[in-house]
Amino acid sequence: MSHYNTEVVNIVNNILHEKFEVPKDALIPTAHLKDDLQLDSLDFVDMFILLEQETGKNPQNVDFMKIKNLGDIYQLVSELTVAETVN
Incomplete structure (x- = not known):
């Protein structure tokens, strides 16, 4: 887990x-x-709404079908955080 943002x-x-x-x-x-x-799929949507509220990051243009495990979510949110600091 060390390669994910704590x-x-x-x-x-x-x-x-x-x-x-x-x-x-x-x-x-x-x-x-x-x-x-x-x-389930509704939980998944709710989770991303809560993540957006918590982080202020809106995951746009994301292929949610590729997200299968928890590490994929860590990676996505980490990338959104990095993308926002770079822009």
């Missing part, structure tokens, strides 16, 4: 644990969103 990991994990009741020990980068974390 702040991003904490934000994502807190949202999943507090809002979706995902056990903390299940929050690992390789956890599959549907199979391991039991998130």
Whole structure:
């Protein structure tokens, strides 16, 4: 997990644990969103709304079909954060 931004990991994990009741020990980068974390498509949308509210980052032009595991979300939010600081 060291190659993910620690702040991003904490934000994502807190949202999943507090809002979706995902056990903390299940929050690992390789956890599959549907199979391991039991998130359905509505949860996925809600999660991104909460992430946008928490981070102020709006994930536009993202192929959400490619997001399969928790590491993909860490990476996406990290990239959004870096993109905003560069621009």
